Amino acid sequence: MTTGCAYYPEHWSEERWELDAQLMKEAGLTYVRVGEFAWNKFEPQQGTYDFSWMDKAIDILAAHGLKIVMCTPTPTPPPWLTALHPEICRVREDGVRISTGARRHACANVPAYQTFSRKIVEKIAEHYGQHEAVVGWQIDNEFGCGETTRCYCEHCRAAFHRWLQETYGDLETLNSAWGTQFWGMSYTDWSQIPIPAITTEPQSPSMRLDYRRFSSDSWVNFQKMQIDLLRAYSPQRWLTHNFMIRHWSLDYWKLSQDLDFVSYDNYPHGLRGPAETAMNLDLMWSLKRKPFWIMEQQPGPVNWHPYNPPVPEGQVRLWSHQAYVHGAETVVYFRFRAAPIGQEQYHRGLLKWNGEKDRAFYEAQQFTSEIKALPSLHRIPAKTAIVFDYNDLWSIELEPYNRNFSYWNLVYSIYEAYWQHNIPVEFIPREASDLDHYETIIVPAATLIHPQEIIRWQKWVEDGGHLIITFRSFTRTYSNTSATQELPAGLTNLVGAKVTSFDSVPPDDYHDWYNHRLGKRIRPVDSTFVTFEYKIWAETLQPTTATPLFQYADGLLADHIAITQNSIGSGRVTYLGCWPNDFNELGRALGWLPSQHGQLQEQLLQAPNGRIWQALLNHYEYPIDEVAPFDVQYSQVSDE
């Protein structure tokens, strides 16, 4: 386990570099990430390259034993380039072309951007590819940051048409898959196909889902172009990219595929609390089922929050430990020193604006020395997996049916229940085929139908697995049209029940129309004493081979079945017909979760010698079970 920082030698005078390097060493850091916004310094005018300044900076850093993570600077095509090729700048859905002056203004599908990116990456790769101090590469920086994944320019329109041709082959197939006959929109030429744009009524959800896929693929391809160059010029160096919190426009399963490992920028202030931070960390680990880097760790208050709330003492250190116990192998702080220029002046660093140490410096230093004192602890594979899929997320995003239906929130509410009970969880993609090491797999609103998955699940359940599937699963084709079979389409045998109706549940304060309420509560079929509340979505079930577990307790749905369980081979399948207000409560009632949980986060880890360690983290501002506020305790708990 190591630490590092993001450093911008180009922001400071050369005279300062030596002192900065000393301070990095003093903090115990190993890595320095450089260069991701320096295209304008590397190529100050078209075709003129200058690496001398960075060479000097690296020399100084390397002289102190620091290792360099070099970035490709493609997020910020310089002003001379966008002046030469204004078409590089992205276009909004309403046709307005994005201005320069910020970052991530480029569209991945513009030939000029691709050409110039290829050239600068090649030059940098050539220059630093074999540099002794350069140990690895970060490609670009935070693809998609600031809602930049999707562009609506003419180049994207043409690229989308090519993508559709590759995907569907001919127009007849596309017209049929999308159901373009609806509202009479069948296409007789590829060029007629619209991209998402301003209309008063919505455009086809099939087209719009494909545009989301296409846009994500555009950046996967853009990354692949760079990866191919770097593999050629910089062998034996690893390649990574820094992923973001709560990021929904790029398919991270696909984006991570070509990388050696995943990096992640950990900004808990963009999230709901420690459970959602943990969920993002677990997702990062799961993308490649291996240790990942924190490439940017929040070091204090940020600049992009409506209120930029304070960060209590110890919190930055605790965030670092939390990342570590979820599988991060390096924590890089963003940034070394607070910037006195530009758009992030209110973002803190390890040093203050005036160059003095800020609180984060000491916390990073402490974290580094604490972690170095431990053996190299690793995650223990979890027995519980949650399916997470971007196509399902997008399909629901496009047509939530109930304004409050968020796929992410559904996944989170399930994850949170397990997290609170200290049960480790991994995420898996819809395509996951190696399921044997899981005891429980939870499938939240797996909207799109994947026929192969049914076969894999069937076998895994027969062998003893417990599959938990929720409402809204297997209701749509891969083209985002509705299943015309019984629901859940293709799953009725596995579930042992069919869905006879589904309804949106308006929130309690909804009173536009009279008080026709589906009801608010479910109860076990064999008890009228205990009831649980549900929200947002409710399906009624008709069991065939399954056993009813819960039924609706009141309102229009009273007495209809809400939850069933089907035994298959030595396993079972639970189907959840409604969204419980509290997954904890229901999970405990159904025996999925233990009956109690403490307030400390407990994480078990494994040392290289096979022994099991326990980490206890206190995320609260008061002491719990002798763990101080924002503190952590590690101890060995087995000799295995």
Add this chain to the structure above:
Amino acid sequence: MTTGCAYYPEHWSEERWELDAQLMKEAGLTYVRVGEFAWNKFEPQQGTYDFSWMDKAIDILAAHGLKIVMCTPTPTPPPWLTALHPEICRVREDGVRISTGARRHACANVPAYQTFSRKIVEKIAEHYGQHEAVVGWQIDNEFGCGETTRCYCEHCRAAFHRWLQETYGDLETLNSAWGTQFWGMSYTDWSQIPIPAITTEPQSPSMRLDYRRFSSDSWVNFQKMQIDLLRAYSPQRWLTHNFMIRHWSLDYWKLSQDLDFVSYDNYPHGLRGPAETAMNLDLMWSLKRKPFWIMEQQPGPVNWHPYNPPVPEGQVRLWSHQAYVHGAETVVYFRFRAAPIGQEQYHRGLLKWNGEKDRAFYEAQQFTSEIKALPSLHRIPAKTAIVFDYNDLWSIELEPYNRNFSYWNLVYSIYEAYWQHNIPVEFIPREASDLDHYETIIVPAATLIHPQEIIRWQKWVEDGGHLIITFRSFTRTYSNTSATQELPAGLTNLVGAKVTSFDSVPPDDYHDWYNHRLGKRIRPVDSTFVTFEYKIWAETLQPTTATPLFQYADGLLADHIAITQNSIGSGRVTYLGCWPNDFNELGRALGWLPSQHGQLQEQLLQAPNGRIWQALLNHYEYPIDEVAPFDVQYSQVSDE
């Protein structure tokens, strides 16, 4: 009384059509509406027409005795056409051209759209005009749906200039009528006249009111073009168009004029409850004072609501009965089967996606058989009329003065009071000349001055009528400039009072400025015990010949007169100076409404033999006076 459904043979395989026809017959349906979005199937490429598929579908339907309502498919110009003529697509007020891919993307004033629309309508009219199974036509579909009435393209700009030339003749007249000298905007050439567009301060309310008129006229003309063709090619068939709930951008009085009868798409989930549903139904009946069709009846939850709340059992049947007792002669359900493709996949039908019967199938079936068992009952002409006018609505929409002043809400709050007391109401236009069959006419905020109306009212009151006029009436010229006479302009004699001041009443929770309150209450001039609250608008009155009925009870307006009554001949005129919080309360105090009302809706109807029937409808989810929840009872109550 008959029923029907909207059917899209083009969405389903031919093999299914026979079964669908059988199911329609099983439900008892008579009519099938087809074709409104099928331009692309009728004319798959420019100049190539194909009616064979529809011929086949109609053959199957007709073989089961079903009658066809054929639609013209002009709401969805196909992709090949908009690719050929991109200017067909509407332009937003900010200059953004609407994309294709949805529906109603066309501007009524674009020559290419007009030409191609004429051609396809002519072809269809030629082909089906004399078809035995085709009994009538729906022109286009929901003009204005999705805020599409107004377009701001260059063709509209030119057409508006032509419309203005026809309306005003010369620029001097226009400059004078609009008062363009304000802010120095007099025009020396027609081409200088702006259309509504982005500005930071508002544009002329006179220009903007005319643009609303012009935009509405554009679609009336577009419809007329089709009517002329259909009358020629399809004699002895009726022509209709399907109107919408709460639709305010088209002048429905004008749009209905050229049609044989009005149709209406009844989606109660876009409305406040059964009273507003009733108001829309009464408006539809009133447009031509004759029975109308429900061309689309909501069959369950819809897809376009933020929450798409559930629909309780029996509700669809009750909505059908409610339409019937308000004067609908046919109820067509939308749609036969839920669509698995396109933008309305979450909209229910009589059948589910998988082709099984959904709950609405059984309710439609029950409704059909119940209604067929009754004699053909018709509305009894009402003795109470409410004036409803789009120009008044638009004028207030453009300058509400108080953000909460909504013309529609004012009309509704009056209507609701009558509806709750089971007093039948009709709506009349400002131009209505045949007033003799009314005992009471209510005139809510008739903002614009109609001199002829004064003369007609004078006579009708003298003959015994009771005219109730509210605040804000007769305050503006037809060009939306302020009257420079005493208010209500031209009406002071009839009212027997003049308005000495008017004020906006901020809501109770308004506290930007100190607590200078006009006051909140009025009271009878002869009592200090009873007071009623008012809101939004308050005028002080100075009676000449009228008797003061109510005065303000508190605040800055205390003791000023609020309501007057003037006796003229054998009739009287009541002037209401403020907007009562509760029209029920005030209506009862003034003797306009009976002192009590029940919860059941009671509607009296007349059989062909002259006998009077009573329908009792329970809109609630609990039984009332022995009528079950969502149930209806019909009984004969007189032998007249």
Add this chain to the structure above:
Amino acid sequence: MTTGCAYYPEHWSEERWELDAQLMKEAGLTYVRVGEFAWNKFEPQQGTYDFSWMDKAIDILAAHGLKIVMCTPTPTPPPWLTALHPEICRVREDGVRISTGARRHACANVPAYQTFSRKIVEKIAEHYGQHEAVVGWQIDNEFGCGETTRCYCEHCRAAFHRWLQETYGDLETLNSAWGTQFWGMSYTDWSQIPIPAITTEPQSPSMRLDYRRFSSDSWVNFQKMQIDLLRAYSPQRWLTHNFMIRHWSLDYWKLSQDLDFVSYDNYPHGLRGPAETAMNLDLMWSLKRKPFWIMEQQPGPVNWHPYNPPVPEGQVRLWSHQAYVHGAETVVYFRFRAAPIGQEQYHRGLLKWNGEKDRAFYEAQQFTSEIKALPSLHRIPAKTAIVFDYNDLWSIELEPYNRNFSYWNLVYSIYEAYWQHNIPVEFIPREASDLDHYETIIVPAATLIHPQEIIRWQKWVEDGGHLIITFRSFTRTYSNTSATQELPAGLTNLVGAKVTSFDSVPPDDYHDWYNHRLGKRIRPVDSTFVTFEYKIWAETLQPTTATPLFQYADGLLADHIAITQNSIGSGRVTYLGCWPNDFNELGRALGWLPSQHGQLQEQLLQAPNGRIWQALLNHYEYPIDEVAPFDVQYSQVSDE
């Protein structure tokens, strides 16, 4: 002291002018403002001028002894001109060109607008420059009204580049001052520099602050062009411009410089109440430290408020008196008669639409006669000054850090405390050098560093002044980059303390992240009994020579110093580290404010004979200390 009205002869028939003039005299008015929107009447087509109509109107007014304030009509370039030069119309930040049809549609940087403006101003100046009845000029009307100061057209882009060249000389200086290396945005050609435009992440705060300065300067220059012409053609006439309430896009210190005196349009319904009205009036007086005009006085309800609340009887008269006691020497009512045409039909006047006297007529008449009965009273110089600066306002507006941080609100909350205690206040610019007559100077969030100011303050404090400086002062360079020294940068000696941390304080109802609270209260260092709440912003201080006065009382900041006081020479410097919820409370505790205050506004004024008069104003709707609601009492209180 005199009164007047805005009059539009072009809105009324010539026959009416004589009666209007008589009514103006009857009201006691002296001045009539004319012409500001009449470009189209003065120049009905390009190069054709017509002053005859205005000559006639002026003849009639002058015949009644009324004096004319002539306006230049540049706010409304006529339709023929914008048809000829469409590029005159402003462009929004998203690239949409503003339409004609309203007012203030022009961009100050378009050559055609400048040329035609110069021509019409020259013609009018030539014609009326020496006219006997014309006593002064209003240039244009309400620069910036309706958010029109900033335009984003190509002419502005070019002008901004010129402005930058003049300001920075060369690109290296600009790149360095702005810190363009951040996100790699250094410029190699002036034309590459973006203006504010649509991006997904923000553009450089340095560029954006300069664009605010440039935009303000554009109008200052546009005004200067007119001033030069008028000075040449109309000697011995004064020149003014009418400034607005709460106006933040123009630097009023700069805009007032070239004028003879400032005028102000007093619309209290756009403000929070009498204290904010007073603040605007004091700011107007302070701009040139001399009497100003009210060029437009609200005469009753307006048309532009969401609710346009009523105005109680006596309020217009009281507003006039309030303006007078704050230093207005003339009050001009807007407008003489309510307009029946155009966009302001719901705006009241002295006369109603029908030409009858409205309530404001009588109140203006009463005010005029009351004031004429008094000696000519003038303001007494205040001993307390508040620094007010547009650059500080803009810097914070661009990056509030805490969404609730408003520079204006901070200034207001301080001003209000003094106003409530009847302590007179003046505003001074950051550049103010003549400080000797002040005892206290308050410096709210003086964000930008002004080195000269430090020297001036040092001396003034040594001589006995009390300087009160708040949080967030001296934290940024003039280019809006962060200070890299200790904070407050350059002020640590004067303050005798340094800022060791600053934090945003989220509001109480903020719960996105856990409950990490800085705390809510401060207390005197020597007492635990009294505590005061703070909000929005909190800094911790480390005194060097200063004495701690207050410390934080709870939460994460507990025990850190919040307020310090430093003695220097015979003066002192107080530094306020947090934003108190209630400046009254704190001001009293620190001895800045007396311990009590009444509800009447008390203003002391000086007569020409040196004697002191007291004015007592009751802004409430109930009597206070024998002053009736909305009444005022003047009395001589000294013989000095």
